[in-house]
Amino acid sequence: MIVGEDDRSLDDRPDEVTSPASGRRRNLLWFRRELRIHDQPLFEALDPGRDEVVAAWVLDPRDHLDVVQDFSRAGNHRLRFLLETVRALEGALQRSGVRLVVRIGSPEDVLPDLCRDLAIDRLCFVEAPGTEERSIERKLEHRASVAIKSLPPETLFQIDDPRGFARDLPEVFSSFRRTAERGLALAPSRPTPSRLLPLATHASFDFGSVPEVGAFGLDDEPSDPRAVLGFEGGEPAGLDRLRDWMFSGDHLKDYKVTRNGMLGGEYSSKFSPWIALGALSPRLVAEETFRYERERVANDSTYWLRFELFWREYFRLYLLKHGRTLFRAAGPSAMPMTWSGNERRFDAWRSGATGIPLIDANMRELRASGYMSNRGRQLVASFLAKNLGVDWRWGARWFEHCLIDYCPAANWGNWAYAAGVGADPRGFRGFDIVKQARRYDADxxxxxxxxxxxxxxxxxxxxxxxxxxxxxxIVDPARSLEVARRRWESAEDFCRRNP
Incomplete structure (x- = not known):
């Protein structure tokens, strides 16, 4: 959403409509980025004794298939992981007695039609922090002829009004972190119902099926054998990873020490692909870190994984606060930086052909596997925006295309931060690639x-x-970083002279 726009909750509409013949209420649950059964906020909206349920998932071509520059918004790795996740959701819902309707189209068009065809009384969904998502929600409010139950955006902490909280969000993460740790409680995960009341449908109703990647003209390439992990989408795989990495492998106790690694499957949790699609609940992950501390050990590493979840929470609230300004070249900080549209440099960067091995290796890993380490992401983002001077938004879009853990708030928030136009825009930040290589890949x-x-x-x-x-x-690492520093200082000086 954008602060200052109509913030009125869609939940202001009446939701007490019932089908008079049965006394039961016919509910359509729209699954968006909470593609799981455990800790499911949509289930909180249900009265188990009277609410009949059918679920829906809509693949919006605008989010995944639209071409930006010369590539689609979602590449094959990201789309494959998403579709695997939806298939897993479909199976889990079916075991709970509920069918999943699958459609391709604009949700604001598809969902009202489904409500009509299935004689739905109430449409339920979880609001999202993104600006495009919020626009869809407003259109649904006007087009749907049924009651709407909208739940506030998911939060890690117990925040009754995320939008209101976001309005006063500090611009510096450390300030938010101190506020959160002193005054906010982590929200408990929600119970999982053993059974839901299925909504009766006509035998001829077409539920649709989850498509294959090839249906969209993309190659369903197998996972590159060099990848750090063979990522499989879906809630079961996410829960397995949580159990295996944290408890079976006992890796949490060393996380802060190993988290900057780049080779192998265990240097970091790699929960992010499942968390990004809601196949793994951040609340559950936080709870499991506390269980680990009770049963095994509590140290800086066990805390640090929660610290990473705090960053994710911050960027979601940051997007709620700043809305569309996060996607502008000057970012929320309105820093008047000059960015290049040099396509040759951008193509060299995204294809891993800059001639700087640490940059090229990370970019080739991203393209081949849909994943990159956190350290690698920081380095390649800094290199594109600082050393190459290319518009940081091009990099954010390429990450959106490639990453299986793409999350709008985290991706764009991190890129704006790396470019110096987002959260905590104090002073010049740029990585010395030679020094980083010696530190994190010495051999x-x-x-x-x-x-x-x-x-x-x-x-x-x-x-x-x-x-x-x-x-x-293509550029000298040291000289290009110094040019970037002067460019930053010039923009900073302009801001001081023109407050």
Whole structure:
């Protein structure tokens, strides 16, 4: 949503409509980014004794298939993971007695039609923090001829009014973190009903089916064997990962030490793909960290995983606060930076051909697997926006295309932060790629893993192949970072002179 627009909750509409013949209420539950059964907010809206239920999931072509620049908003890896997640949801709902209707189209058109065809009394959904999503919600309010029950955006903390809370959100994460840890309680996960009342439908009703990736003209490529993990979409896979990584593998106790790794499956939790689609509840993850502390050990690492969840919460609230300004070149901070539209540089960056091995290896991993380490994301974002000077929004869109854990708030919030136009825009931030390479890939194992042409070089030489006769990078890392610093200082000086 955008602060200042009509914030009126859709829940202001009456929701006590019932079908007179049975005394029961016919509910359509619209699943969006909460594609799970455990800790399901939609179930809170139901009266188990009177509410009959059918579920719906709508693939919106505008979110996934529209072409931005020269690529679709969702690439094959992201779309495959999403469709696997929906199939898993379909099975879980069916075991609870509920059918899932699958449609492709604009939700504001599809859902009113479904409500009419199924004689629905009430449409239920969870509001989203994104601006496009909020626009759809407003259109539904005007087009649906049934009662609407909208639930507030999901939060990790117990926040009764997320929109109201977001209006006063600090611009600096550390301030939010202190406020949250002192004055907010983590919200408990919700109970899972053992059974739901299925809504009776005509035998000829077409529920639809979850499509394959190939139906959209994309190649359903197998997972690259070099990938850190064979990610499988869906709630069962997400719960398995939570159990295996945290408890069976006992990795949580070392998380803060290992989290900046780039090779292997266990250096970080890698819960983010399931959390991004709501196949794994952040509330449950937080609860499990406390259980781990009770049963095993409590240390900086066990806290640090919750700390990462706080960042996710912050960016969701940040999007609620700033709305469309988050997607502008100057960002919420209105920093008057000058960005390049250099397509040659952008193409080199996204294809992993900048000549800087640590950047290229991360970008090739992203393209081949749909995933990249947190350290890698920080480095490649800084390099595009700072060293190459390219419009940071191009990078955010490419991440949207590639990442299986794409989340609008986290993706755009992190990119704006990296570009210096988002949260906490204090001072110039840019990574010294050479120093980062020495610190996080000293032996060059990671870059050689994704850039086999470097395997003949040894150790640190892998990070500067041009010194061994290889081609020069498209920019000099040190000089380009200094140019970026001067560009930042010029913009900062302009802001001081024009408050």
């Amino acid at each position: 060059g194992a990671y870059v050689a893993h994704w850039l086999p042409e470097l395997q003949e070089l040894s150790g640190s030489k892998r990070h500067a192949p041009w010194l061994a006769g290889g081609p020069a990078p």
